[in-house]
Amino acid sequence: MQKSQHLRLCTGGQPRRKFFHFECQGGSRLQDAKLHSLELVVSPDRMQADLIIHSEIGQIEITESEIHQFLKSQQVKFGILDHVIEQICDDPRRYVNQPQPIADGMPPVPGTDGRVEFAFQSLMSDEPKPKEMDDGRVDYYNIVSIPNVARGQLLARKVPPTPGIDGCDITGAAVMAKKGKEVIIKPGKNVVLNEDKSLLYSAIDGQVSFSEDQKINVFPVFEVKGDVDFSVGNIDFVGTVVVRGNVPTGFRIKASGDIRILGSVEGAELEATGSIEIKSGIVAQDKGSVVAGNTIKTSFIQNGNVSAQGDVIVSQSIMFSNVRAGKNIICRGAKGFIIGGTLQAGEKIVARVFGNASATPTVLEVGAKPELRNELATIQRELQVIHENMRKADQGLNVLNQLMQTTGDLTPDKRALQIKLTNTRLTMEKDGKKMDVRRQEIEKLIEGDSPAAVEILSVMYPGIKLVFGRMVRFIKQEFSHTRFVMIDGEISTSTLL
Incomplete structure (x- = not known):
């Protein structure tokens, strides 16, 4: 069997992929010779490959060993779908010009992030449930609860992250898993950490309180x-x-x-x-x-x-x-x-x-x-004031410039006013540019998903x-x-x- 192989690149508007052709000619007699080729399309991350059979005329015969040999020549070693190869070889003509998944890599499994585990659930009760009475009414008088703790009591412990499980692409190369992120217990007031900062204890008798930045306090x-x-x-x-x-x-x-x-x-x-x-x-x-x-x-x-x-x-x-x-x-x-x-x-x-x-x-x-909305509204109001003041400054400078063109010079008080207006306008323009940058930042944040x-x-x-x-x-x-x-x-x- 005579074989040839070449490489093409698909550019266009799609991500770049590698296309490999493997042409095969078989038959015992010249008049029975049939030509077909195999094409492999590999995803950019090398986690998937599709096989395409090309043939213009006649019946074709493809063996499993031929496909395996072709995949081997293209460095495909992992995740080969044997059942797909069997289906293709049973009826090759059915799959002509039809991409068929032929190999799948194993994606990595990311590690779990570390977390803070609290010593008892009542500390994390964000919304205590009110008491339901026998007649079906709800007693909201009982929604107020104060989680009290004693001095030296364990409040929280740090659970470490996991490393994750590495994956493998179709070439057999390892795909590193993303490790879980470390977590830090944030001590607030009247609490202490142990030496390795994995356990948090109360330093006084009092009430646990969680501040907005997730610090743990006892007050x-x-x-x-x-x-x-x-x-x-x-x-x-x-x-x-x-x-x-x-x-x-x-x-x-x-x-x-x-x-x-x-x-x-x-x-x-x-x-x-x-x-x-x-x-x-x-x-x-x-x-x-x-x-x-x-x-x-x-x-x-x-x-x-x-x-x-x-x-x-x-x-x-x-x-x-x-x-x-x-x-x-x-x-x-x-x-x-x-x-x-x-x-x-x-x-x-x-x-x-x-x-x-x-x-x-x-x-x-x-x-x-x-x-953010309130800041944007404030900036918009201030920008309006700045633009109005700049307009007034420009009017004053225009009057002074016309006066100087008419008289040839300005009196000392008019020249001092000209300098003051010029400096004031420059300051306002600088402040306005800063505010406009912040306005655009806020608008992007507001428009975000x-x-x-x-x-x-x-x-x-x-x-x-x-x-x-x-x-x-x-x-x-x-x-x-x-x-x-x-x-x-x-x-x-x-x-x-």
């Missing part, structure tokens, strides 16, 4: 037995604050840990590095603010200003409020409605009912962290303005059991099951 607890009033005053505490009554308008609570309010909050100012839980709800009358470095949980929000780096979880309703969440805004309780105001979430907004039959204007923004969604568990009424990144959609009809997402640059819908 002592400051407790107010009743309402916050003038006998207590404003509270600024390096730990967790528990108030067993209400927080009226005008008072301020600041905590390095968490804040737990068993009553209600009016137009007060609450700021916590950790989480904030308010049992009875927020009735702010557009006064004060509630700001948390992690999660905010409450029964309802009315005319409030609420902001959390993590989630905002509301069991009943959000009405005419400005609510911002770095991650999700969830309102899925028995009522679970959102009416009026502006809600901004980095990832998702979920509620049973959005808006009302009166089409009350309500703005829902998802797909970018609220702080994200798992943004708005989920309607029951109904959404007209009057809603949806904002995904920089895309806007006005709701002009009712939707029920629907999820809004961004697909291919458009706000699309799908049905919630």
Whole structure:
């Protein structure tokens, strides 16, 4: 049998692949001679190869040994699909000009990342479940929980990463697996690590708190037995604050840990590095603010200003409020409605009912962290001021230039004004360029892909303005059991099951 072999390269618009031809001529007599060729198409990563048979006339015969010899000549040593070779040899004509997978490599299995394992589950309970009573009602009075720990108690341990399993391409060459990433236990306040930094212990008796950068802290607890009033005053505490009554308008609570309010909050100012839980709800009358470095949980929000780096979880309703969440805004309780105001979430907004039959204007923004949107709005306002001031400076300089052309010179005070206006304009132009660069950066971040969604568990009424990144959609009809997402640059819908 006479054989020849040559190499071609496929360029075009596809990734470059190698094509190998192996021509075979068989038959005992010249008039019976039949010509066929074998072609091998190898993927760029050498993890897959396809075999193509070329033949123009007559019947062809191909043996398994011929194919194996061809594969060997092309350095294919691993993952050969013997059952495919058998099928081809049984009826070669059937596979002419039809690419057939002939060899598959074994992809590597990446290692698992290291993780932090907490000593008991209650420390990681992001959303304690309320108690369900015998009559089916839910007792939200029991959602407040404080995970207390003792001095010397183990809080967390580090689980090391795994190396992964190497793969192999069709030539038999090893494909290295990606190793798992190391994890670092981040100690906060009042905790200690052992020598190899794999175990974390509490240094005091107190409450565990997780800050937004995933540091683990243990804080002592400051407790107010009743309402916050003038006998207590404003509270600024390096730990967790528990108030067993209400927080009226005008008072301020600041905590390095968490804040737990068993009553209600009016137009007060609450700021916590950790989480904030308010049992009875927020009735702010557009006064004060509630700001948390992690999660905010409450029964309802009315005319409030609420902001959390993590989630905002509301069991009943959000009405005419400005609510911002770095991650999700969830309102899925028995009522679970959102009416009026502006809600901004980095990832998702979920509620049973959005808006009302009166089409009350309500703005829902998802797909970018609220702080980015607020920064972008601030930059846009400042750029408008800069451009207006630059326009006024240009007008003043034009007047001075015309005066100098007319008189041939400027008085000392006019020349001093000219220098001042020139320097001021240069400064404003420099500041404007910096702001414009930052504006473009934020716009790219807002336009980037994200798992943004708005989920309607029951109904959404007209009057809603949806904002995904920089895309806007006005709701002009009712939707029920629907999820809004961004697909291919458009706000699309799908049905919630």
